[in-house]
Amino acid sequence: MSTDDRLKIWRALSDLFLDTEIEDYVFKYIAxxxxxxxxxxxxxxxxxxxxVYPVLEGNLxxxxxxxxxxxxxxxxQNLPAPVRPSAIHGEPSIVKEIKRCWQQVTEAYEAPNA
Known part of the structure; x- marks a missing residue:
């Protein structure tokens, strides 16, 4: 994957870690x-x-x-995480929220005309 594409996907996924309410258009943008x-x-x-998660989850x-x-x-400068974790760690509520958001991204990706 090119550096440009990696940056594009990091930029998109980083939106899941902003201290804001995530709207449907964000899931569609990521998809x-x-x-x-x-x-x-x-x-x-x-x-x-x-x-992305190991570096940005602290923002939540x-x-x-x-x-x-x-x-x-x-x-x-900061991504990817300097060490690849062997498992997903962190505040259970944050892990649950990111999983919920990922499900929304998946649904937007699989939807026709997403």
């Missing part, structure tokens, strides 16, 4: 980005849980988390 980058859902889910625990998004330069 569209997966298609544009020619990734499978399973490849993208690996990127979500093992490259922060009292005043990032809500506008991360600059591309920050994403390129």
């Amino acid at each position: 569209r980005t997966i298609s544009e980058c020619e990734l499978s859902l399973s490849e993208t889910e690996e990127i979500l849980w093992y490259e 625990r922060s009292v005043a988390g990032v809500w506008e998004g991360w600059p591309d330069s920050w994403l390129l």
Whole structure:
């Protein structure tokens, strides 16, 4: 995968970690980005849980988390996670929320005319 495509998918997936209410258009945007980058859902889910989640999940625990998004330069400097975790760890409520969001992305990806 090219650096440009990796950045595109990181940028899209990072939206799941913003301190905001996630709207349906965000799930559709992520699904569209997966298609544009020619990734499978399973490849993208690996990127979500093992490259993006370990770095950004802390934003969802922060009292005043990032809500506008991360600059591309920050994403390129901080992703992927420096060490690939062997399992998904973290606050159970955050893991549950990201799983729920991933399900929404999957449904948007599989929907006709997503």
